[in-house]
Amino acid sequence: MKRRFFLKSTAIFATLGCTSSFFLSTGLFANDKKMDFRVVSLEKVTILQDGESKNFCSVCGMSLNMFYKTNHAVNINGKTHQYCSIHCMHQEAMLKKILPDNPKVVDTASLKFIDATTAIYVYSSSMPATMSSISSYAFKNKEDAKKFQKKFGGSLLTYEEVSNATQKTLEDDIKLIDRRQSMAARRGEKIYKATCIKIDKKFSTPAEAKAYILKNNVCPNLTQKELSQVAHYLTKK
Incomplete structure (x- = not known):
């Protein structure tokens, strides 16, 4: 009963307090029942990185298949890191003071990873x-990019141009994301205390926390959204 009441309350909070399209687009406050364009079923995705947390973004911990059509990947110290977005790729590069090595991106048309440096990006579509x-x-092929652009708008840019644009807004985006993740962590704390077995382990990333929760079944029956919120709480606490 306690959990049912809590989930009802948080659903009301999500409806009233999270109307920003930015918050909705990042996933933590999205409607679990509403499938969006970026989602690809697990059997159709390619996971390039290894480890127990391989199905989650190396930076933000979001499920890679839920944002697969914007996935990127790079090599860092000989290991592949996969991300939900070009934003997270450049965020890790900025924090580690490195340049993305051998960047790859998912071709929206074929769902295959391609060389990001030769890709055609549709930037600022609807x-x-x-x-x-x-x-x-x-997109790998310019024709596919033009079809997408005709339907959804936006500008055709190169990887370098999109990277430059991403880096210009990176600090502002990080501030907004930090606010969102702090909100998620506060909700995650309530879910954790109402649902989970006590966890003493420390986590450096939300991806690590998610993988641990799923492997050890310490927070049963969480939705994707709740799992993300609990993971952010465990990472921040």
Whole structure:
């Protein structure tokens, strides 16, 4: 009964307090029942990174298949890191003071990873953005990019141009994301205390926390949204 009442209350909070398209586009406050354009079923996605948390973004911890059409990947110290977005890729590069090495991106048309440096991006279309206020979708073939642009708007840009645009808004986007993640963590704390077995382990990323929760079944029956919120709480506490 306690959990049912709590979930009802948080659903009301999500409806009243999270009307921003930026918050909705990043996933933590999205409606679980509403499938959006970025989602691809697990059997159709390609996961390039290894480890127990391989199905989650290396930076924000979001489920990679839920934002697969904006996935990127790079090599860092000989290991592949996969991200939900070009934003998270550049955020990790900025924090580690490195340049993205051998960047790859999902071709929106074929769902295959391609060389990001030769991709054609449709920037600022009407389709949802991931971890940013401005969307970007990549294509291997210019014809596919033009078809997408004709239907959803936006500008055709190169990887370098999109990277430069992403870096210009990176600090502002991070501030907004930090606010969102703090809100999620507060809700995650309530879910954790109402639902989960006590966890003493420390986590450096939300992806690690998610993988631990799922592997050890310490918070049963969480939705994707609740799992993300609890993971952010465990990472921040």
